[in-house]
Amino acid sequence: MEAQDALIVVDHVTRLYGPNTAVRDLSFQLRRGEVVGFLGPNGAGKSTTMQMITGNLAPSAGRITVGGADILDEPVAAKARLGYLPEQPPLYRELTVDEYLRFCARLNRIPRPEVKEAVARAKARCGLEAMGRRLIGNLSKGYQQRVGIAQAIIHQPDVVILDEPTVGLDPIQIREIRELIRELGRDHSVILSTHILPEVQSVCDRVLIINRGELVFDDRIEALTRRMQTSALVVALKRPPALGELEELPGVSAVEVLAEGRFRLHHAPELSPAEAVAAAACRGDWGLFELTPERLSLEDVFVNLTCEEPTGEAA
Amino acid sequence: MVWVIAARELRSLFLSPLAWSVLAVIQAILAYLFLGQVDLYLTLQPRLAAMPGAPGVTEVIVTPLLGNAAVVLLLVIPLLTMRLIAEERRNQTLPLLFSAPVTMTQIVLGKYLGILGFLGVMLGLILLMPLSLLAGGSLDWGLVASGFMALGLLLAAFASAGLYMSTLTRQPTVAAVSGFGLLLLLWILDWGARGEEQSSPLLAYLSVLRHYESLLEGVFKSSDVIYYLLFIVTFLVLSVRRLDADRLPH
Numbered sequence: 001m002e003a004q005d006a007l008i009v010v011d012h013v014t015r016l017y018g019p020n021t022a023v024r025d026l027s028f029q030l031r032r033g034e035v036v037g038f039l040g041p042n043g044a045g046k047s048t049t050m051q052m053i054t055g056n057l058a059p060s061a062g063r064i065t066v067g068g069a070d071i072l073d074e075p076v077a078a079k080a081r082l083g084y085l086p087e088q089p090p091l092y093r094e095l096t097v098d099e100y101l102r103f104c105a106r107l108n109r110i111p112r113p114e115v116k117e118a119v120a121r122a123k124a125r126c127g128l129e130a131m132g133r134r135l136i137g138n139l140s141k142g143y144q145q146r147v148g149i150a151q152a153i154i155h156q157p158d159v160v161i162l163d164e165p166t167v168g169l170d171p172i173q174i175r176e177i178r179e180l181i182r183e184l185g186r187d188h189s190v191i192l193s194t195h196i197l198p199e200v201q202s203v204c205d206r207v208l209i210i211n212r213g214e215l216v217f218d219d220r221i222e223a224l225t226r227r228m229q230t231s232a233l234v235v236a237l238k239r240p241p242a243l244g245e246l247e248e249l250p251g252v253s254a255v256e257v258l259a260e261g262r263f264r265l266h267h268a269p270e271l272s273p274a275e276a277v278a279a280a281a282c283r284g285d286w287g288l289f290e291l292t293p294e295r296l297s298l299e300d301v302f303v304n305l306t307c308e309e310p311t312g313e314a315a
Numbered sequence: 316m317v318w319v320i321a322a323r324e325l326r327s328l329f330l331s332p333l334a335w336s337v338l339a340v341i342q343a344i345l346a347y348l349f350l351g352q353v354d355l356y357l358t359l360q361p362r363l364a365a366m367p368g369a370p371g372v373t374e375v376i377v378t379p380l381l382g383n384a385a386v387v388l389l390l391v392i393p394l395l396t397m398r399l400i401a402e403e404r405r406n407q408t409l410p411l412l413f414s415a416p417v418t419m420t421q422i423v424l425g426k427y428l429g430i431l432g433f434l435g436v437m438l439g440l441i442l443l444m445p446l447s448l449l450a451g452g453s454l455d456w457g458l459v460a461s462g463f464m465a466l467g468l469l470l471a472a473f474a475s476a477g478l479y480m481s482t483l484t485r486q487p488t489v490a491a492v493s494g495f496g497l498l499l500l501l502w503i504l505d506w507g508a509r510g511e512e513q514s515s516p517l518l519a520y521l522s523v524l525r526h527y528e529s530l531l532e533g534v535f536k537s538s539d540v541i542y543y544l545l546f547i548v549t550f551l552v553l554s555v556r557r558l559d560a561d562r563l564p565h
Contacts, residue, residue: 075420082414104411
């Protein structure tokens with residue numbers, strides 16, 4: 001493996017469910033301190049991959065190492081470095097938050113004298129201080145989700161793996177959980193699966209997009225943002241000039257009329273004629289009131305990536 | 316690690332009404348049977364006193380009590396073991412254990428010891444009944460010890476079979492029914508053979524009842540004890556393998 005600081009190495013992993021291939025020949029690495037967004041439509045193999053990394057499923061082929069320890073050969077060493085929140089938080093509803101977290105702390109080999117401190121720390125990070133004595137079964141979904149996250153970080157693992165942590169939460173809770181994930185990213189590596197795109201934009205450094213079990217995109221978030229830029233400007237003018245005048249502006253390759261006074265100006269990528277358009281509008285008194293570089297939404301990029309026939313399009 | 320899981324299991328058991336109601340019902344039924352035996356002893360007492368080498372209090376009261384307890388518990392143990400794995404599977408809490416740095420063997424042993432702890436409590440409560448006889452007489456300690464050891468081994472064996480049944484399914488009720496079926500089958504295995512003279516020694520050997528009866532009578536044979544230990548180990552190993560198989564592609 002080329003990177004020395006790779007915490008998780010997923011090496012040509014395939015997983016079959018009977019005749020169905022859930023994950024096909026997937027390879028990627030996670031470096032220390034990275035927050036990686038794991039994106040994909042439903043059924044793309046996100047959860048399967050996460051279950052394999054955490055040792056809940058064994059890959060049919062390929063291998064996964066966590067901090068150098070193979071998840072199948074040295075499961076205990078590998079799992080000690082992982083914290084995992086499955087899609088459905090694994091909570092014992094009959095226990096109180098404190099009891100549950102104490103159990104998780106002991107389960108993750110935190111020595112008895114340090115358990116109290118670890119529980120207090122995990123609760124503080126997840127905003128659960130006031131909930132210690134409440135029964136988990138009586139908590140709201142948002143708080144249960146936080147208990148799930150507290151459970152995943154209680155032993156301060158190198159890697160925290162969160163499977164759709166914001167599903168089913170209200171917008172305020174989603175914001176809080178995202179804030180928490182961003183904070184986790186400061187001293188843990190995080191893998192976060194989701195199908196909510198803004199979530200990735202707001203918290204992740206790097207994005208993996210998986211579709212039908214195959215990796216279709218693996219790059220930094222900036223690269224994804226770059227993909228979102230297109231080569232067009234939308235211009236709205238109160239007193240539009242003749243079409244020819246717009247076409248002659250430097251850098252404009254084609255003009256499309258959208259509506260009365262609205263035009264789409266196509267241009268070469270990276271060479272935006274926005275400045276020239278503005279200058280010309282001033283000179284000619286066209287009454288410019290809108291000048292927008294057109295951007296694809298993250299959704300568009302996502303749809304483009306996942307709808308393309310899988311031809312090894314990894315960026 | 317094993318103890319952490321066992322303690323959690325025991326705690327959850329006692330947090331559910333199931334454990335308490337099981338303890339209460341068992342205690343009530345056995346107390347009724349116990350009183351019946353005490354009554355029998357009191358009516359027989361004048362005749363027993365005249366008889367040389369007559370059975371004592373322990374033989375008349377404690378041994379039948381333990382014999383009945385085994386039958387009652389055969390019905391109840393599957394209810395206690397059904398939730399061990401099946402419920403975790405249904406509530407999707409197994410990933411917590413699977414992704415923690417513990418081995419599958421530790422998980423199974425933890426679960427098993429948790430349920431054994433509960434059965435220990437139950438055994439303690441049952442033991443109180445014969446002990447109450449000390450108020451009016453003395454007990455044959457050897458027989459009591461052998462009887463309770465036999466019941467303990469029997470319950471441990473039941474629990475291991477129940478645990479295995481619980482690893483097979485995600486429905487606790489299915490685990491209970493199949494566990495009950497398996498135990499009953501193992502219990503009555505030698506009934507068919509018993510009536511006839513050419514009884515199959517293999518079936519008789521497999522029957523959990525045979526080994527229990529001889530221990531109950533105070534005949535301590537190491538082969539009986541080994542039978543139970545083998546029984547327990549077999550089902551624990553099967554449980555570990557079953558849980559391991561959960562992760563494999565199929």
